[in-house]
Amino acid sequence: MLVVDTSGDSYSISLQLVSTLDREVQDRYSLTVFAFDGESPFPQNSSSPFPPAELQIEIEISDVNDNAPVFQITDYYIEKTIPIDVNTYLAQVEAVDADIGLNGQVEYALESSTQPNSGLFFVYPDSGWVQLVAPFSSNANYSETLTIAAK
Numbered sequence: 001m002l003v004v005d006t007s008g009d010s011y012s013i014s015l016q017l018v019s020t021l022d023r024e025v026q027d028r029y030s031l032t033v034f035a036f037d038g039e040s041p042f043p044q045n046s047s048s049p050f051p052p053a054e055l056q057i058e059i060e061i062s063d064v065n066d067n068a069p070v071f072q073i074t075d076y077y078i079e080k081t082i083p084i085d086v087n088t089y090l091a092q093v094e095a096v097d098a099d100i101g102l103n104g105q106v107e108y109a110l111e112s113s114t115q116p117n118s119g120l121f122f123v124y125p126d127s128g129w130v131q132l133v134a135p136f137s138s139n140a141n142y143s144e145t146l147t148i149a150a151k
């Protein structure tokens, strides 16, 4: 992943990235670089009069928005017996975004419905809660399939 290049100025080192990093795989690296002179074998034991110098390097990988939200459950089935009070919360859908911070925020939206003009349901953008927001006008069996998008 990282190599230390000491070929240039003998008093400096450089770290070179040799493969792609992904914060979702590993978000932090901790390196220890030892410096010792040419006459001292390495590694030296702790009683050596010329112990190697140590340099600690901590690397924190920042996030890029490279993941889209994914629904853990893709089909919710809700069955209710009328009457159902208006404003009843029916279900909470959840999608997970592997990124962090703003890159990991998920927003829900009602994308389509098999009864597009029913006006019965509202999806909360932040929480994914689906709420009944209008009274049923029919006692007959009623079915509506909502498609909810997460972005």
Ligand SMILES: [Ca+2]
Pocket: 023, 024, 063, 064, 065, 066, 067, 098, 099, 100, 103
């Ligand atoms: Ca990311």
Ligand SMILES: [Ca+2]
Pocket: 065, 066, 067, 068, 069, 097, 098, 099, 103, 104, 105
């Ligand atoms: Ca994301």
